[in-house]
Amino acid sequence: MCGRYALTVEPDVLTALFALKALTEYDRRYNLAPSQEAPVIVRDGASEEHVARTMRWGLVPSWSKDSKIAYKTINARSETAAVKPSFRSAFKRRRCLVPASWFYEWKRDGKEKIPYRIRRVDGDPLAFAGLWEEWNGSGTEAARTTFTILTTSASDDLADLHDRMPCIVERPDFDRWLTPEIEDEEATARLLGPAPAGTLVTDRVSTRVNNVRNEGPELLTPDTMF
Numbered sequence: 001m002c003g004r005y006a007l008t009v010e011p012d013v014l015t016a017l018f019a020l021k022a023l024t025e026y027d028r029r030y031n032l033a034p035s036q037e038a039p040v041i042v043r044d045g046a047s048e049e050h051v052a053r054t055m056r057w058g059l060v061p062s063w064s065k066d067s068k069i070a071y072k073t074i075n076a077r078s079e080t081a082a083v084k085p086s087f088r089s090a091f092k093r094r095r096c097l098v099p100a101s102w103f104y105e106w107k108r109d110g111k112e113k114i115p116y117r118i119r120r121v122d123g124d125p126l127a128f129a130g131l132w133e134e135w136n137g138s139g140t141e142a143a144r145t146t147f148t149i150l151t152t153s154a155s156d157d158l159a160d161l162h163d164r165m166p167c168i169v170e171r172p173d174f175d176r177w178l179t180p181e182i183e184d185e186e187a188t189a190r191l192l193g194p195a196p197a198g199t200l201v202t203d204r205v206s207t208r209v210n211n212v213r214n215e216g217p218e219l220l221t222p223d224t225m226f
């Protein structure tokens with residue numbers, strides 16, 4: 001799964017990576033958590049260009065009566081997203097890319113949960129395959145735009161940490177993922193598979209990451225007890 005990630009690169013890096021005309025400034029985040037807002041890349045329906053939009057993590061389907069479902073929809077299993085009621089409409093029509101510098105996963109050591117940072121070996125940002133939705137709100141809640149991150153089985157690099165990982169889309173496949181009207185089941189299955197072995201590397205980080213209120217580069221420094 002993916003329950004926490006970071007986005008610390010400069011906006012011009014994402015502008016170049018996703019071929020954006022412009023990207024609104026955003027706060028660098030070392031501990032992005034569900035229910036928080038983050039930049040997400042979509043394809044503009046009129047111009048077909050890539051654009052960045054700010055969305056809230058935790059997909060709320062358009063038919064939902066309230067936003068409580070968002071706590072269960074931060075991730076969507078790639079194997080079933082096309083048929084699950086919460087995700088199938090977005091899978092067919094509203095796909096996105098979620099930029100990240102890295103993501104976190106935890107490994108249990110006795111009673112302790114030890115966090116690890118997972119990043120690309122080459123140092124480039126990651127692009128997670130995602131889905132997004134517009135929700136019109138309710139009598140007590142405002143409308144919002146939300147997203148989820150698709151997951152797949154873990155690659156060999158991560159198998160000792162968790163059995164799931166985010167689906168990582170490579171730059172040559174950005175347009176293909178963002179164009180769901182092009183039906184190619186074989187290509188889609190390839191995009192949503194585990195990252196090839198050797199793509200990712202893991203680093204032990206501070207257990208302060210475990211608390212969503214903690215932020216900043218100091219989270220990357222392992223605790224002194226290690």
